[in-house]
Amino acid sequence: MAKHKIRVSVNGVGCEAEVESRLLLVHFIREMLRLTGTHIGCDTTHCGACTVLLDGEPVKSCTVLAVQADGREVVTVEGLEQNGQLHPIQEGFWEKHGLQCGYCTPGMMMTGYALLKSNAKPSEEEIRKAISGNLCRCTGYVNIVKAVQHAAARSR
Amino acid sequence: MEPRTTPQVGGMGHSMKRKEDPRLIRGKGNFVDDIQLPGMLYLDIVRSPFAHAKIKSINAERALKVPGVLAVITGETLAKYNLHWMPTLMSDTQMVLPTEKVMYQAQEVAGVIATDRYAAADGVEAVEVDYDPLPVVVDPFKALEPGAPVLRTDKKDKKDNRIFHWEVGDKAGTDRAFAAADVVVKQDLYIPRIHVSSIETCGCIADFDRVEGKLTVYMTTQAPHAIRTVFALVAGHVGLSEEKIRIVSPDIGGGFGGKVPVYPGYVIAVAASVVLGKPVKWIEDRMENLQADSFARDYHIKAELAAKKDGTMTALRIKTLADHGYADAAANPSKFPAGLFSICTGSYDFKNAFAEVDGVYTNKPPGGIAYRCSFRVTEAVHTIERMTDVLAQELKTDPAELRLKNFIPAEKFPYKSALGWSYDSGNYSAALKKAMEMIGYDALRKEQAERRKRGELMGIGISSFTEIVGAGPSKHFDILGIKMFDSCEIRIHPTGKAIARFGTKSQGQGHETTYAQIVAEELGIPAAHVEVEEGDTDTAPYGLGTYASRSTPVAGAAGAMAARKIRDKAKKIAAHLLEVSEDDLVWEPGKFSVKGAPQRAKTIQEIAFAAYTNHPQGMEAGLEAVSYYDPPNLTFPFGSYICAVDIDRGTGEVKIRRFVAVDDCGNIINPMIVDGQIHGGLTMGLAPALFEEISYDENGNIQGGSFMDYLLPTAMETPSWETDKTVTPSPHHPLGAKGVGESATVGAPPAIVNAVVDALSHLGVRHIDIPITPEKVWRILKDKGVAE
Numbered sequence: 001m002a003k004h005k006i007r008v009s010v011n012g013v014g015c016e017a018e019v020e021s022r023l024l025l026v027h028f029i030r031e032m033l034r035l036t037g038t039h040i041g042c043d044t045t046h047c048g049a050c051t052v053l054l055d056g057e058p059v060k061s062c063t064v065l066a067v068q069a070d071g072r073e074v075v076t077v078e079g080l081e082q083n084g085q086l087h088p089i090q091e092g093f094w095e096k097h098g099l100q101c102g103y104c105t106p107g108m109m110m111t112g113y114a115l116l117k118s119n120a121k122p123s124e125e126e127i128r129k130a131i132s133g134n135l136c137r138c139t140g141y142v143n144i145v146k147a148v149q150h151a152a153a154r155s156r
Numbered sequence: 157m158e159p160r161t162t163p164q165v166g167g168m169g170h171s172m173k174r175k176e177d178p179r180l181i182r183g184k185g186n187f188v189d190d191i192q193l194p195g196m197l198y199l200d201i202v203r204s205p206f207a208h209a210k211i212k213s214i215n216a217e218r219a220l221k222v223p224g225v226l227a228v229i230t231g232e233t234l235a236k237y238n239l240h241w242m243p244t245l246m247s248d249t250q251m252v253l254p255t256e257k258v259m260y261q262a263q264e265v266a267g268v269i270a271t272d273r274y275a276a277a278d279g280v281e282a283v284e285v286d287y288d289p290l291p292v293v294v295d296p297f298k299a300l301e302p303g304a305p306v307l308r309t310d311k312k313d314k315k316d317n318r319i320f321h322w323e324v325g326d327k328a329g330t331d332r333a334f335a336a337a338d339v340v341v342k343q344d345l346y347i348p349r350i351h352v353s354s355i356e357t358c359g360c361i362a363d364f365d366r367v368e369g370k371l372t373v374y375m376t377t378q379a380p381h382a383i384r385t386v387f388a389l390v391a392g393h394v395g396l397s398e399e400k401i402r403i404v405s406p407d408i409g410g411g412f413g414g415k416v417p418v419y420p421g422y423v424i425a426v427a428a429s430v431v432l433g434k435p436v437k438w439i440e441d442r443m444e445n446l447q448a449d450s451f452a453r454d455y456h457i458k459a460e461l462a463a464k465k466d467g468t469m470t471a472l473r474i475k476t477l478a479d480h481g482y483a484d485a486a487a488n489p490s491k492f493p494a495g496l497f498s499i500c501t502g503s504y505d506f507k508n509a510f511a512e513v514d515g516v517y518t519n520k521p522p523g524g525i526a527y528r529c530s531f532r533v534t535e536a537v538h539t540i541e542r543m544t545d546v547l548a549q550e551l552k553t554d555p556a557e558l559r560l561k562n563f564i565p566a567e568k569f570p571y572k573s574a575l576g577w578s579y580d581s582g583n584y585s586a587a588l589k590k591a592m593e594m595i596g597y598d599a600l601r602k603e604q605a606e607r608r609k610r611g612e613l614m615g616i617g618i619s620s621f622t623e624i625v626g627a628g629p630s631k632h633f634d635i636l637g638i639k640m641f642d643s644c645e646i647r648i649h650p651t652g653k654a655i656a657r658f659g660t661k662s663q664g665q666g667h668e669t670t671y672a673q674i675v676a677e678e679l680g681i682p683a684a685h686v687e688v689e690e691g692d693t694d695t696a697p698y699g700l701g702t703y704a705s706r707s708t709p710v711a712g713a714a715g716a717m718a719a720r721k722i723r724d725k726a727k728k729i730a731a732h733l734l735e736v737s738e739d740d741l742v743w744e745p746g747k748f749s750v751k752g753a754p755q756r757a758k759t760i761q762e763i764a765f766a767a768y769t770n771h772p773q774g775m776e777a778g779l780e781a782v783s784y785y786d787p788p789n790l791t792f793p794f795g796s797y798i799c800a801v802d803i804d805r806g807t808g809e810v811k812i813r814r815f816v817a818v819d820d821c822g823n824i825i826n827p828m829i830v831d832g833q834i835h836g837g838l839t840m841g842l843a844p845a846l847f848e849e850i851s852y853d854e855n856g857n858i859q860g861g862s863f864m865d866y867l868l869p870t871a872m873e874t875p876s877w878e879t880d881k882t883v884t885p886s887p888h889h890p891l892g893a894k895g896v897g898e899s900a901t902v903g904a905p906p907a908i909v910n911a912v913v914d915a916l917s918h919l920g921v922r923h924i925d926i927p928i929t930p931e932k933v934w935r936i937l938k939d940k941g942v943a944e
Contacts (some may be wrong), residue, residue, distance in 0.1 A: 022274065023274075036190035037182070042441075043441045076183065086181070090181040090182070093177070093181050094173060097831075100666065100833075101354070101355070101408065101409045102177070102180030102407065103355045103409030104409075127871075129872060131871045132872045133870075135863075136355070137410050140835030140838055141870075141871040141874050142835045145871070
């Protein structure tokens with residue numbers, strides 16, 4: 001299997017690695033970088049547990065090859081907290097009980113984070129639409145919507 | 157109930173923020189697949205493309221040449237150790253890996269062990285299996301016909317495909333009541349096969365230490381202790397002894413019943429680790445999860461309800477065929493092959509009832525486990541709540557009125573049901589009336605009548621369910637002989653902080669918070685200072701685990717009882733410190749004070765310190781206790797849900813306009829968490845009502861074996877749930893609590909179906925089987941000539 005040298009900025013840190021062509025970005029993040037906050041929940045790009053930001057856009061990292069991230073910037077859940085300060089989206093999830101088992105949570109927060117970057121004051125409908133590519137089995141989404149709203153209010 | 161403790165202490169009734177969240181919102185959770193051990197190998201599994209076939213040969217030659225592949229394990233390998241079959245929790249047997257034939261599509265055929273997961277997957281592709289297809293039995297009714305191929309040829313005396321016949325109730329009395337009835341309604345209902353689909357799939361890391369002879373298994377399990385004992389019983393003959401088995405259930409990404417059974421993948425990983433002396437990780441992918449893990453439901457029900465002309469229900473008769481797949485791998489208490497289906501008389505005061513269930517083998521994956529429900533309660537509730545509406549329609553009565561007329565009256569509790577249960581407490585009409593008020597029932601009915609005149613399709617559906625949870629009293633409840641108690645061990649440290657360990661295992665329920673709140677309630681130690689641990693069998697006391705809404709009713713009760721033992725000892729120490737008699741002391745959360753002299757007091761923290769530094773002579777030092785709680789009865793949470801739907805005449809789409817849920821789970825530990833559980837439960841009630849189904853074609857090919865076809869509700873389809881509560885404490889639970897995790901999943905589907913049928917009732921529609929897809933509705937609309 002051919003190997004490729006890639007250079008990726010992950011949460012602001014430059015990472016160099018030699019990877020197989022077929023290596024998925026999610027496995028690169030989880031197994032080579034040992035950043036295990038990004039989870040895997042399906043194999044058809046439906047569940048969104050593996051959502052990370054690639055050059056600021058939310059992507060499902062189970063459907064991106066690690067080589068496609070070469071020369072680009074990745075942000076994972078581990079990159080949300082800055083200088084010991086939780087990001088408002090993290091606070092929102094904690095404050096509003098937006099998580100139960102916590103498995104979909106990192107992907108859900110990354111999607112919420114990306115939404116608020118492009119739309120600082122989303123309506124409930126806009127939030128629901130934005131997170132419709134992220135499945136949650138525990139919460140029924142009600143408190144996830146509230147968590148994103150809380151983050152939006154806090155960020156303003 | 158007003159909280160007795162301050163928010164700083166955080167006892168019962170406080171919406172305390174969760175203690176588990178700081179790690180989970182930082183991506184610092186510790187799920188099984190996050191664990192990476194040195195030298196770890198990966199297992200991937202070869203699966204059958206056929207639903208029923210003879211295995212002529214398995215050729216691993218090519219696979220073993222794949223770089224990184226170290227071994228291929230087949231049924232023949234395991235047969236050398238007599239590990240190719242294993243018992244199910246229902247005392248049936250199921251294959252770990254086959255030696256002769258496969259019984260369902262996606263069944264495990266061989267395990268490939270490699271140095272990384274990609275190489276293992278390559279190896280799986282390269283294993284060559286030669287199959288000889290056999291006739292497939294898909295339809296459970298045909299499975300019972302004479303001449304049907306007998307599937308379990310491994311069982312010497314088995315001459316047909318019936319697994320069990322189970323019945324309950326007074327058949328003759330019920331038949332007489334039906335003969336005397338003014339009105340009898342009959343309806344067939346099918347409750348299809350569905351899958352819990354927790355967002356984390358199943359997996360494990362088996363780590364056998366050859367030097368110590370110790371096996372550690374990190375595992376996605378809801379019941380670690382029971383699993384340890386099962387492993388010891390199954391593998392005792394190859395030298396695995398229970399003290400040398402440690403099951404660790406770390407953070408679990410949702411369970412809902414799907415992480416109760418032992419799946420072949422776990423056993424193959426253990427066998428591989430023992431043979432190779434290295435840690436072996438197995439993580440199934442979503443398709444394997446959906447296609448091979450235990451399913452839920454799959455009940456074919458014939459129900460009959462007898463009543464007087466005035467609507468008084470008199471008798472219920474139910475006959476059910478239960479499709480269990482090729483093995484009865486349900487996770488019911490042993491004496492209950494059909495679970496707690498006998499709760500089917502529901503919230504109504506029936507004098508007569510009779511129910512029977514036949515379990516049947518087919519060429520499908522083994523099961524059936526619960527889907528966020530307590531042992532077949534959803535099937536029971538669906539039946540009675542649907543039948544109540546069928547009766548209301550027959551009598552042209554309002555379904556709310558019919559329910560209010562037939563509810564078990566509040567003053568009749570504790571209530572003995574016709575099928576033998578002793579309901580602990582309830583006030584059903586209060587919950588329904590509250591829900592009716594919340595949704596504005598009368599106004600909605602008027603609106604419906606007006607819309608109907610305009611040709612618009614709008615419906616209102618009610619479900620007034622009674623749950624049965626908290627298994628269970630040891631007299632009747634065991635799993636493989638192990639009684640269904642649960643446990644808690646609390647140790648108070650010298651500085652007045654505590655660690656509390658439980659026999660259960662949270663999968664998102666928030667035990668680290670709610671259990672700490674129970675200890676805070678009972679001892680006055682702030683919940684923030686109570687560390688809760690579960691899931692490590694080397695440290696936690698033995699318990700049967702978390703499923704069937706049993707954590708609060710059983711382990712939560714154990715927590716309260718252990719804390720009370722500690723309080724008893726603390727009282728003795730306080731009496732010693734204050735130099736008074738124990739009888740002169742009064743307790744308020746957090747301290748003992750002298751009657752009439754409240755300034756003379758000792759806090760629990762002072763008492764804890766004294767327990768290690770200044771304990772009374774003749775008393776053992778320390779402050780700790782263990783409780784193994786055997787519940788005297790089950791608990792019976794209940795509620796009333798009302799759903800309003802609009803149906804699109806062009807597409808057949810059902811739009812849930814409003815859904816109000818009034819739940820009663822007795823006293824509440826953490827209102828925020830209870831609300832969250834109800835939101836989630838409602839969504840897992842919506843899912844099978846409108847979207848989810850796993851079906852099979854005539855060749856046993858699975859339909860809906862990935863998230864492409866198996867549709868979980870997203871935030872777009874899920875309505876904004878409106879919740880409220882009534883509080884009717886359980887009289888026998890030490891905290892008056894009942895359990896709530898599954899109520900909404902149990903109660904929601906019939907409310908939705910009743911609403912859809914209600915919207916179409918004037919067209920002569922009386923029943924629709926779930927899932928109510930747009931296509932199903934559109935076909936009905938077209939048939940009735942109202943499709944746009």
